[in-house]
Amino acid sequence: MELKFFTDTGLEIPSVTAEQMIEVDRVATEETGPNLFQMMENAGRNLALQAISTLNGQWQQANIIVLAGSGGNGGGGICAARHLANRGANVKLCLSSVERLKEVPAWQRRIFQATNGQEIAIEDLLATDEPIDLILDALIGYSLRAAPRGNALDLIEWANRLDASILSLDIPSGVDSTTGDTPGAFIHAQGTMTLALPKTGLLPERTGELTLADIGIPAGAYAWKTLQLDYLPPFGDRYRIPLTARDH
Numbered sequence: 001m002e003l004k005f006f007t008d009t010g011l012e013i014p015s016v017t018a019e020q021m022i023e024v025d026r027v028a029t030e031e032t033g034p035n036l037f038q039m040m041e042n043a044g045r046n047l048a049l050q051a052i053s054t055l056n057g058q059w060q061q062a063n064i065i066v067l068a069g070s071g072g073n074g075g076g077g078i079c080a081a082r083h084l085a086n087r088g089a090n091v092k093l094c095l096s097s098v099e100r101l102k103e104v105p106a107w108q109r110r111i112f113q114a115t116n117g118q119e120i121a122i123e124d125l126l127a128t129d130e131p132i133d134l135i136l137d138a139l140i141g142y143s144l145r146a147a148p149r150g151n152a153l154d155l156i157e158w159a160n161r162l163d164a165s166i167l168s169l170d171i172p173s174g175v176d177s178t179t180g181d182t183p184g185a186f187i188h189a190q191g192t193m194t195l196a197l198p199k200t201g202l203l204p205e206r207t208g209e210l211t212l213a214d215i216g217i218p219a220g221a222y223a224w225k226t227l228q229l230d231y232l233p234p235f236g237d238r239y240r241i242p243l244t245a246r247d248h
């Protein structure tokens with residue numbers, strides 16, 4: 001099945017495999033900019049705003065949990081947790097693998113530690129009986145390898161058992177971003193905010209409501225000789241736009 005993705009103004013946005021998205025990231029970081037810190041900041045800020053919209057005016061009373069992995073996906077989640085905490089939201093951050101945190105997500109964590117938001121250990125989160133309104137899923141993005149295991153698996157199963165609504169960053173954790181396959185457990189998301197371009201595996205039955213977020217990548221990166229994507233900037237005066245996937 002091949003999916004095509006359209007904005008709410010009817011513009012088609014090219015979709016990319018994980019391999020192509022990794023090349024977009026390489027072109028951005030090595031050739032054109034923005035660098036990883038800048039892209040992740042845009043990802044996290046957009047995710048915080050998307051969380052606030054999802055909570056429909058109730059965000060100041062809501063209990064929000066951010067689940068963050070050790071890579072780029074987790075870094076965007078930690079950044080969103082900071083933006084929410086900076087606005088006085090009640091947000092707790094749970095890291096699936098503190099010891100494997102990569103450099104840029106570790107930097108995000110360091111900044112988060114200066115907010116009023118709290119970090120919560122996995123054991124405490126799994127045992128909590130506090131009501132939870134919204135979970136931000138930033139455990140695994142396009143670098144999923146095989147079925148989720150270890151702490152990531154425990155957190156995916158925990159999140160799916162609750163009544164809370166789940167908003168995934170880039171792709172629901174456990175879903176293969178190129179094929180949409182699920183080699184094992186995966187997050188059952190009500191919404192997914194994907195970054196920069198839709199991924200070929202963002203099947204509507206897996207993503208829930210799909211949103212595309214601008215992380216500041218310029219048209220010249222998409223037109224780079226190794227990519228040559230047919231891309232028209234879709235955002236206008238917005239940073240997040242609804243996307244619809246259609247089967248072709």
Ligand SMILES: NC(=O)C1=CN([C@@H]2O[C@H](COP(=O)(O)OP(=O)(O)OC[C@H]3O[C@@H](n4cnc5c(N)ncnc54)[C@H](O)[C@@H]3O)[C@@H](O)[C@H]2O)[C@H](O)CC1
Nearest residue numbers: 039071072073140141142143144145146147148149152170
């Ligand atoms: N231009 C962009 O779109 C940008 C995207 N960003 C985000 O970064 C992720 C990709 O980041 P990466 O560091 O490559 O890895 P992930 O976060 O996807 O994965 C993290 C981590 O997960 C572990 N893992 C993989 N498979 C499993 C498994 N089966 N079980 C348990 N754990 C698993 C593995 O150890 C990885 O290290 C992308 O999706 C975007 O969200 C950037 O933030 C900005 C630019």
Ligand SMILES: [K+]
Nearest residue numbers: 137140171173
């Ligand atoms: K995710």
